[in-house]
Amino acid sequence: MGRLRGRLSGGLGANYWKLWSASAASNLADGMFWIAFPLLAIQLTDSPVLVAGVSVVARLPWLFFVLFAGALADRLDRRRTMVSIAALRTGMAAFVALGIVTGFVNLPVLYVTAFVLGVGETLFDTAAQSVMPSVVERDQLSRANGRLYAAELTMNQFVGPPLGGVLAGAAIALAFVGSAFAFAFAALSLAVLSGSFKPATSPTKTTIIEDIREGLAYLLGHRLLRTLALMVGVMNLTSSATFAIFVLYAVAPGPLGLNEVGFGLLTTTMAIGSLAGSVLVERAERRLGRGRLLLVAVIVSAVTVALPGLTTSPLVVGIAFAASGVAVVMWNVVTVSLRQRIVPDRLLGRVNASYRLLAWGSQPIGALLGGIVGEAFGLQPVFILAGLLAGTLVLAARIVTDDAISAAEGEDRLDPNGGRVTDRPPAA
Numbered sequence: 196m197g198r199l200r201g202r203l204s205g206g207l208g209a210n211y212w213k214l215w216s217a218s219a220a221s222n223l224a225d226g227m228f229w230i231a232f233p234l235l236a237i238q239l240t241d242s243p244v245l246v247a248g249v250s251v252v253a254r255l256p257w258l259f260f261v262l263f264a265g266a267l268a269d270r271l272d273r274r275r276t277m278v279s280i281a282a283l284r285t286g287m288a289a290f291v292a293l294g295i296v297t298g299f300v301n302l303p304v305l306y307v308t309a310f311v312l313g314v315g316e317t318l319f320d321t322a323a324q325s326v327m328p329s330v331v332e333r334d335q336l337s338r339a340n341g342r343l344y345a346a347e348l349t350m351n352q353f354v355g356p357p358l359g360g361v362l363a364g365a366a367i368a369l370a371f372v373g374s375a376f377a378f379a380f381a382a383l384s385l386a387v388l389s390g391s392f393k394p395a396t397s398p399t400k401t402t403i404i405e406d407i408r409e410g411l412a413y414l415l416g417h418r419l420l421r422t423l424a425l426m427v428g429v430m431n432l433t434s435s436a437t438f439a440i441f442v443l444y445a446v447a448p449g450p451l452g453l454n455e456v457g458f459g460l461l462t463t464t465m466a467i468g469s470l471a472g473s474v475l476v477e478r479a480e481r482r483l484g485r486g487r488l489l490l491v492a493v494i495v496s497a498v499t500v501a502l503p504g505l506t507t508s509p510l511v512v513g514i515a516f517a518a519s520g521v522a523v524v525m526w527n528v529v530t531v532s533l534r535q536r537i538v539p540d541r542l543l544g545r546v547n548a549s550y551r552l553l554a555w556g557s558q559p560i561g562a563l564l565g566g567i568v569g570e571a572f573g574l575q576p577v578f579i580l581a582g583l584l585a586g587t588l589v590l591a592a593r594i595v596t597d598d599a600i601s602a603a604e605g606e607d608r609l610d611p612n613g614g615r616v617t618d619r620p621p622a623a
Contacts, residue, residue: 207339210330210388217384218323219346221281224377226355228288231363231370232309235295238367239302253309256317257555264317265548266406269541273322273329274385274392280319281382285375287312292371321551325543328535329392336532338477344524345473352466394541410545413538419603420538420546422594423489423530424553429588430496432557433581436565437500444574450507457509464513468520475521476528485529486597493588495522501582504575537603 236246256264268276287308294300331339362369401409414420445451446458453461479488499519503512538546569577 207331207335207342210390211339213384213388214323214326214330215343215346217277217281217381218343219350220377220384221284221319221381222347222350223355223358224284224288224374224381226351227359227362227370227377228312228355228374230356230359231367231374232305234360234363234370235291235300235367236302236305239300239305245302249305249309252306253313253316254555254559255310256313257551258559260314261317261321261548261552261555262407262410262545263403264314264321265410265545266403267318268322268325268544268548269394269406269410271322272391272393273326273544274388276322277319277326278382278385280315280322281378281385283315284312285378285382287315288371288375288378292368292375295368295371317548321544321548324531324535324547325394325540326392328540328543329390330388333536336535337480337528340528340532340535341473341476341524344528345470348466348469348473348524352463352469394543406545410542411549413542414546414549417603418594419599420534420550422591423533424550426493426588426591426595427526427530427550428553428557430493430585431554432561432564433500433585434496435558435561436568436581437503437578439562439565440569440574440577441503443569444503444578445509445512449574451503451509451512452507453509461509461513461516465516465520465523468517468522469524470520471517472521472524473528476525479525480529484597485533485600486592486595488525489529489595490589490592492522492526493585493591495519497582497585497588500585501578504578504582533600533603 232249233246236249240246291300291304291308294304327336327339327343358373359370362373414424442458443449445453445461447453451461483491495518499515499522502515506512534547534550535543565577565581568580
């Protein structure tokens, strides 16, 4: 019976599946919440700027708070942080639902709610990425992250939005009630995780600013991680530039000539590819090697952002989007697992936060550049220029190799008791 249970669980253990359940529930709640949020906003205003402002406010913490979130993730018990944020999200969703029923919800309340949830998201996601090495063994990280991504994508992109839409169609408050229940389930799943999730702390007392500097210094001083962070920043910049104007290119009278339903189906192909990538990544990693797999992901990314400027076939673009979804998830699983393997536990939150600052911070810049180029030169050059810029990342293949990855992982040393030494210096 024990062997059968181990096979069914993938050998990842009970704690992992508690974390997996919490992530699935949290992403289901997010999917419902963020489809209901704009639907509520358009009931309060018909201004495109004010409606878009809800999303802008929700993303601001990723620029201005994420480094502090990383420092806190390395100071506080990561499980307790995640439980507290899940409980906060439960309360905020219930608050909005109550506000709708009683009639006191207005646009300023939505803005405050979006900002608070954005701050919570930076804390939760940073702690969640940092807690995984405490849950599974190092050689299980790719499998564990792949299955976690599959759950997140399924709930966040396939189940949550349509379910939220159905509930909002019946009564918009119901969508927020559903989110509250899902967030509460996530909090309960995390609360029953066993073990200690408080990272090892420095023997000397430091300030938050000093902690942030130490995390940034580690990332910038580690050649492999620094290169990967810059690469993902460029990829996100180019994809944001193209997707900022893609709706104008895709929907009639744009060159692709789609209607709103067709546009929705086209963008869904990327989610389908992402789900496939989360299932296939472990096998692809074994067959191609991680360096080659990351190079393939770069090439697919460059082709995908350029292709809409070279064809008006929705079928061809849809196939490229699906391939891009596969590549993006494989990139994420490989690079996240790598960081979890090689970064000292006491620095993991700060390094993850610094890394994501580069990755997410490039998105609003890319969107702005895409709009400026599109306004000045037309839509087609946006795709071509973005593809060329993304294509230059193949030059990094001489740095991001299997040997470099193995060498970085090989720097881990064991103490006399067989434990992992977490205070080793960064690689050159």
